[in-house]
Amino acid sequence: xxxxxxxxxxxxxxxxxxxxxxxxxxxxxxxxxxxxxxxxxxxxxxxxxxxxxxxxxxxxxxxxxxxxxxxxxxxxxxxxxxxxxxxxxxxxxxxxxxxxxxxxxxxxxxxxxxxxxxxxxxxxxxxxxxxxxxxxxxxxxxxxxxxxxxxxxxxxxxxxxxxxxxxxxxxxxxxxxxxxxxxxxxxxxxxxxxxxxxxxxxxxxxxxxxxxxxxxxxxxxxxxxxxxxxxxxxxxxxxxxxxxxxxxxxxxxxxxxxxxxxxxxxxxxxxxxxxxxxxxxxxxxxxxxxxxxxxxxxxxxxxxxxxxxxxxxxxxxxxxxxxxxxxxxxxxxxxxxxxxxxxxxxxxxxxxxxxxxxxxxxxxxxxxxxxxxxxxxxxxxxxxxxxxxx
Amino acid sequence: xxxxxxxxxxxxxxxxxxxxxxxxxxxxxxxxxxxxxxxxxxxxxxxxxxxxxxxxxxxxxxxxxxxxxxxxxxxxxxxxxxxxxxxxxxxxxxxxxxxxxxxxxxxxxxxxxxxxxxxxxxxxxxxxxxxxxxxxxxxxxxxxxxxxxxxxxxxxxxxxxxxxxxxxxxxxxxxxxxxxxxxxxxxxxxxxxxxx
Numbered sequence: 277x278x279x280x281x282x283x284x285x286x287x288x289x290x291x292x293x294x295x296x297x298x299x300x301x302x303x304x305x306x307x308x309x310x311x312x313x314x315x316x317x318x319x320x321x322x323x324x325x326x327x328x329x330x331x332x333x334x335x336x337x338x339x340x341x342x343x344x345x346x347x348x349x350x351x352x353x354x355x356x357x358x359x360x361x362x363x364x365x366x367x368x369x370x371x372x373x374x375x376x377x378x379x380x381x382x383x384x385x386x387x388x389x390x391x392x393x394x395x396x397x398x399x400x401x402x403x404x405x406x407x408x409x410x411x412x413x414x415x416x417x418x419x420x421x422x423x424x425x426x427x428x429x430x431x432x433x434x435x436x437x438x439x440x441x442x443x444x445x446x447x448x449x450x451x452x453x454x455x456x457x458x459x460x461x462x463x464x465x466x467x468x469x470x471x472x473x474x475x476x477x478x479x480x481x482x483x484x485x486x487x488x489x490x491x492x493x494x495x496x497x498x499x500x501x502x503x504x505x506x507x508x509x510x511x512x513x514x515x516x517x518x519x520x521x522x523x524x525x526x527x528x529x530x531x532x533x534x535x536x537x538x539x540x541x542x543x544x545x546x547x548x549x550x551x552x553x554x555x556x557x558x559x560x561x562x563x564x565x566x567x568x569x570x571x572x573x574x575x576x577x578x579x580x581x582x583x584x585x586x587x588x589x590x591x592x593x594x595x596x597x598x599x600x601x602x603x604x605x606x607x608x609x610x611x612x613x614x615x616x617x618x619x620x621x622x623x624x625x626x627x628x629x630x631x632x633x634x635x636x637x638x639x640x641x642x643x644x645x646x647x648x649x650x651x652x653x654x655x656x657x658x659x660x661x662x663x664x665x666x
Numbered sequence: 667x668x669x670x671x672x673x674x675x676x677x678x679x680x681x682x683x684x685x686x687x688x689x690x691x692x693x694x695x696x697x698x699x700x701x702x703x704x705x706x707x708x709x710x711x712x713x714x715x716x717x718x719x720x721x722x723x724x725x726x727x728x729x730x731x732x733x734x735x736x737x738x739x740x741x742x743x744x745x746x747x748x749x750x751x752x753x754x755x756x757x758x759x760x761x762x763x764x765x766x767x768x769x770x771x772x773x774x775x776x777x778x779x780x781x782x783x784x785x786x787x788x789x790x791x792x793x794x795x796x797x798x799x800x801x802x803x804x805x806x807x808x809x810x811x812x813x814x815x816x817x818x819x820x821x822x823x824x825x826x827x828x829x830x831x832x833x834x835x836x837x838x839x840x841x842x843x844x845x846x847x848x849x850x851x852x853x854x855x856x857x858x859x860x861x862x
Contacts, residue, residue, distance in 0.1 A: 293839060294838060294839045294840045294841060295796070295797070295800040295838075296800075296822070296838040296840065297838075297840055299800070299803065299804075300807065302807075303803060303807055303815070303819065306815070306816070306819040307819045307822045307823050307826070308823075310819060310820055310823035310824075311823050311826060311827060312827070313859075314859040314860075315826070315827065315828075317856050317859035318831060318856070318859055318860060319826075319831075319834070320852055320855075320856055321831050321844070321849055321852050321853055321856075322831060322834060322835060322840050322842070323835075323840050323841060323842055323843050323844065324843050324844060324848075326840075327852060347858075350858045351858065351859075354856075354858050354859075
């Protein structure tokens, strides 16, 4: 081997040429991103062209599988310190706790201006998200678990954020409201399992997908472009416990869902139907949900208010195509010939009332399957219909 | 593969109504002069071609001097297969908590079976010799077809995974231009990535 620095073999001249090394840097980065991080780093010894290739890879995925604690800490420290290029995606996940290291990792990460950040450190007490994270201006995608959200005073917002998912977090009404409203292009919002939030105020003009799962007392949705809303209110929530106030003039459906003129799919699960049935029940809501096609409902049939509230919803959804209803207790399951996941329990006239409401929909707008079920169940109850008080 | 529909279009371009999927065919010309036809929908999976169509440069066929016929036909095959799935609407499956919902396939673009079909198609498309694989990568890069580029890069990554440095050099014919001392030094720098 010659002692002077070798020149690289021309990629085009030899039959068996090294085409991998001559790939454009972006593509090399794409390939390296798909390797385990340590493997990607090891490519630095392949040849001189590969020495720094990994430091430009666009995606960094740090999964703490069977690393020892020290090894994982070293890995994260070194990768964050040595990486040089733009980070398109960064994700870190572990079942161990890294509370001592978290702050410096966030600092190092925020200096790299990543576009997408996913943090799933699910063990131990919640991690307070450092203020430097909130200054990552180009952030497009943010997914956090097991954390505390407390916005810094100088929060400018995430001008490019389109996806926000917070799971198992604690915060305050104000913080969440501000976080959301300071993200002008937010399209997808997922808030699951939270503490410290009573009133959810979601002001998101570009929001198209919303999923909420937790305990809250009140919800206000100002999201005129919302297409899909899946809302789950926990059973322990205060809203479930409280007795409807007689003089509560507000209609909760109107308050929460009234502005959703573009809504296409609506999921009302847990005790959310109970929440919606509070206050006044209006048959004619101010807005008609002309685009509403699918409704998923959890409902207590023995709660007349809920039945009426549901009815008012159906009445204002002229183009409804699909309705799926669940009750938690299935007393008399439908015969095996019915395969669809739609269980109705018949015990009081109110269920029959409900069925009648469903029946008032022209069957041509229903899925064939749905129509069959309805027919069948209606048949079963035909005798009772005569005697029920409608 | 060249797709020649019964209603082969003339070379005159018609105004494309925004957002609608026209049945217009686009002619793509490989570096060795062979012509291929693809639906506009499939052709537009290439962002490069999409821009050329929108700029009105596609009337007499689009010459692709970087892409040989063999590769171009594979690319078009990919685009044809994936064009139908490219529609982004409703990519979120409505997934209510504690719901027994199994059917949201009205909202998905492909059922489970179709997805399996696509996966095996993709796998066989990139199960080619190294030279062809790199040609596909460069073509997908030039044509800006993200899905195909990612697919091919994943295949290369799969070929690198779990191999030692020496094995990788052998498979990809990488010339080790480090001296023994240089290589040792680099290894030391990144020792944290090497020890088991």
